[in-house]
Amino acid sequence: MKNLNYTELLKRNTQLSKSLRNKKYSVHVLSNIITAQLHEILEYTLRIDGIPAEVQSGDYNNIVQDSEKFRDSNLVIIFWELCNLVDGMQYEADLMNDAEVGAIFEKTTAEIALTLKNLTKTSLVLFNRFTALPFTNNAIHKTRLEELAECVNQYLTEIVSANANVRIVDVDKIIALVGSESSIDLRNYYSSKAFYTVKFFKAYSDYVKPFIFSANGKAKKALIFDCDDTLWKGILGEDGFDKIEMSPFTKDGSIFAEIQSLALSLNKQGVLLGLCSKNNPADVDQVLSEHPDMQIRDEHLTIKKVNWNDKVSNLCEIARELNIGLDSLVFVDDSDFEVNLVREQLLEVKVLQVSKRLYEYPNLIRENMGLFYELSKTAEDKKKITMYKEQLERKSARKAFENLGDYLASLDIEMTVFEDDKSIIPRMAQMSQKTNQFNLTTKRYTEGDITRFVEDDDIEVMAISVSDKYGNSGVTGLCIVNTDAVKKAAEIDTFFMSCRIIGRSIEYAFIDHVIHKLKNEGIEKVLARYCKTRKNEQVKEFYDSCGFTLLDSCDSKRSYDLYLDNYKPKEIKHIEIVNGKPD
Amino acid sequence: MENQIKERIKEVISAVFNVPVNIIDDRASPDTIESWDSLNHMNLVAALEEEFDVRLSDQEILEMQNFMLIISILKEHISL
Numbered sequence: 080m081k082n083l084n085y086t087e088l089l090k091r092n093t094q095l096s097k098s099l100r101n102k103k104y105s106v107h108v109l110s111n112i113i114t115a116q117l118h119e120i121l122e123y124t125l126r127i128d129g130i131p132a133e134v135q136s137g138d139y140n141n142i143v144q145d146s147e148k149f150r151d152s153n154l155v156i157i158f159w160e161l162c163n164l165v166d167g168m169q170y171e172a173d174l175m176n177d178a179e180v181g182a183i184f185e186k187t188t189a190e191i192a193l194t195l196k197n198l199t200k201t202s203l204v205l206f207n208r209f210t211a212l213p214f215t216n217n218a219i220h221k222t223r224l225e226e227l228a229e230c231v232n233q234y235l236t237e238i239v240s241a242n243a244n245v246r247i248v249d250v251d252k253i254i255a256l257v258g259s260e261s262s263i264d265l266r267n268y269y270s271s272k273a274f275y276t277v278k279f280f281k282a283y284s285d286y287v288k289p290f291i292f293s294a295n296g297k298a299k300k301a302l303i304f305d306c307d308d309t310l311w312k313g314i315l316g317e318d319g320f321d322k323i324e325m326s327p328f329t330k331d332g333s334i335f336a337e338i339q340s341l342a343l344s345l346n347k348q349g350v351l352l353g354l355c356s357k358n359n360p361a362d363v364d365q366v367l368s369e370h371p372d373m374q375i376r377d378e379h380l381t382i383k384k385v386n387w388n389d390k391v392s393n394l395c396e397i398a399r400e401l402n403i404g405l406d407s408l409v410f411v412d413d414s415d416f417e418v419n420l421v422r423e424q425l426l427e428v429k430v431l432q433v434s435k436r437l438y439e440y441p442n443l444i445r446e447n448m449g450l451f452y453e454l455s456k457t458a459e460d461k462k463k464i465t466m467y468k469e470q471l472e473r474k475s476a477r478k479a480f481e482n483l484g485d486y487l488a489s490l491d492i493e494m495t496v497f498e499d500d501k502s503i504i505p506r507m508a509q510m511s512q513k514t515n516q517f518n519l520t521t522k523r524y525t526e527g528d529i530t531r532f533v534e535d536d537d538i539e540v541m542a543i544s545v546s547d548k549y550g551n552s553g554v555t556g557l558c559i560v561n562t563d564a565v566k567k568a569a570e571i572d573t574f575f576m577s578c579r580i581i582g583r584s585i586e587y588a589f590i591d592h593v594i595h596k597l598k599n600e601g602i603e604k605v606l607a608r609y610c611k612t613r614k615n616e617q618v619k620e621f622y623d624s625c626g627f628t629l630l631d632s633c634d635s636k637r638s639y640d641l642y643l644d645n646y647k648p649k650e651i652k653h654i655e656i657v658n659g660k661p662d
Numbered sequence: 663m664e665n666q667i668k669e670r671i672k673e674v675i676s677a678v679f680n681v682p683v684n685i686i687d688d689r690a691s692p693d694t695i696e697s698w699d700s701l702n703h704m705n706l707v708a709a710l711e712e713e714f715d716v717r718l719s720d721q722e723i724l725e726m727q728n729f730m731l732i733i734s735i736l737k738e739h740i741s742l
Contacts, residue, residue, distance in 0.1 A: 085713075
């Protein structure tokens with residue numbers, strides 16, 4: 080993006096705007112400076128990756144009022160410039176006495192509190208940290224402006240920790256990346272209160288992209304490496320075990336040592352690692368288990384496709400076996416041939432090519448680490464790696480049974496249901512952002528949204544976790560039902576399950592439970608809906624298979640109803656249902 | 663050469679104000695292009711500066727209020 084010329088970007092954005100559908104992802108920028116150039120740059124950044132963004136500004140210097148006006152946007156971005164807290168703040172600050180600075184602090188923090196209060200229900204809020212950098216990076220002594228920035232930022236950090244839907248954007252990092260002189264354009268500041276340059280806004284858009292991707296269920300999940308000249312220097316099959324290099328003590332080796340460390344740090348955060356390499360499997364296994372400089376070992380790898388098949392088929396198999404979409408994969412390879420082949424045939428896979436200037440390779444990985452960013456990091460992510468491995472073991476165990484029924488019965492499956500459980504709100508929000516395939520309506524909710532549902536007596540929030548003799552899937556399914564006790568009717572707003580637990584009829588046990596509960600509450604009729612996305616074809620006829628009546632269907636939607644008296648429970652025998660409190 | 667520059671400027675104006683290139687003539691100005699307001703004028707300057715790798719003074723930015731003025735001001739910065 081940083082290399083794309085602004086004029087060209089505007090042209091392409093106009094092109095993209097023609098193909099936008101009615102349903103837009105609305106973004107409002109609230110600010111006390113003019114940020115007009117951000118609009119199209121951010122729109123373009125999001126639109127090229129499938130988020131139909133429409134970016135608009137609030138009124139100039141009207142942040143508090145606008146926070147009320149635009150609380151229903153999908154995303155609110157706040158540019159609150161320290162130097163414009165009062166006119167001439169950047170030069171007034173050092174002349175102010177403690178009381179005067181204190182008064183500005185009081186006023187600003189009170190306004191921040193009010194703004195965030197207004198935005199508690201907004202799905203995602205990006206709040207820029209206050210920065211004194213543009214006016215102070217030549218100052219040898221700490222200035223009043225910097226002190227004020229520190230105090231306000233400290234306040235901001237504390238208050239935001241209570242708002243799960245707010246993320247703080249460290250603008251100083253972006254200014255450092257672009258360079259202070261290239262980030263700020265004071266020509267337009269004195270005349271029209273515009274502050275940042277096009278260059279800054281490009282870097283800003285790239286920087287905040289992961290937050291927005293994650294909120295839209297577009298975070299990447301797995302990082303797949305080729306081996307030769309990608310994880311180590313040299314070609315194993317030709318140079319041999321002793322000649323390949325990944326030692327931190329040699330010039331080229333240290334670069335590959337760094338790559339392996341970066342991969343492991345992603346792995347620690349829950350990113351799946353895998354290999355897709357043309358090599359003899361036994362040779363690679365020997366490196367994994369015996370090479371003294373290897374940091375990535377077999378236990379870190381969720382999947383290995385080391386064979387002589389083409390990489391396109393291997394990557395497809397990887398996606399299938401991990402039960403994730405191709406667009407959840409990032410693939411790293413050094414060869415022009417392989418990189419181009421995958422780029423051409425698998426448009427959804429993000430492909431990174433090992434830099435020709437090898438010293439740039441580690442930063443290439445760093446620049447793309449944001450792709451894996453998850454808004455709500457929870458304990459589940461750490462557990463997930465082992466859980467995927469357990470699932471692969473389960474897949475191989477399946478072969479030994481005569482039929483699926485026998486196999487399922489042997490698993491000792493237990494489904495635990497959590498009702499309106501506050502302790503798992505982050506996990507429920509995270510799932511709603513990430514679950515694509517077994518998802519009937521694909522509504523994305525933030526922690527703020529889910530909190531509201533849990534607290535609302537007319538909304539039932541039911542989550543499930545599934546365990547069997549191999550392990551515990553953690554919280555992996557969610558159903559949200561709006562009920563109307565007066566009309567004795569209900570509507571299923573959300574019903575989804577992680578792909579990790581599909582294929583065991585858990586969906587039927589879950590819907591049995593939901594219907595049973597609603598019936599006990601006196602509900603007589605339930606409405607339900609399937610909304611088509613690019614990924615949820617597999618559940619198109621889910622409600623049909625549960626015995627709901629199809630009322631209406633078009634290409635993008637199917638609506639159903641069900642009179643509860645007519646419902647025939649599936650009573651899945653191999654699943655035991657438990658009412659639970661999570662630990 | 664001058665024509666080439668003219669065409670590049672037209673491309674920029676067209677992209678910034680979201681109007682077809684063929685309606686931009688020598689008299690193009692905020693009077694003939696509706697979306698040429700003061701906010702978009704900033705975008706125009708940003709785009710022109712990037713396109714021609716120049717840096718304009720605040721006085722020049724204020725003055726370049728029509729197509730011919732843009733050309734004459736840019737000419738002083740780039741060698742034709």
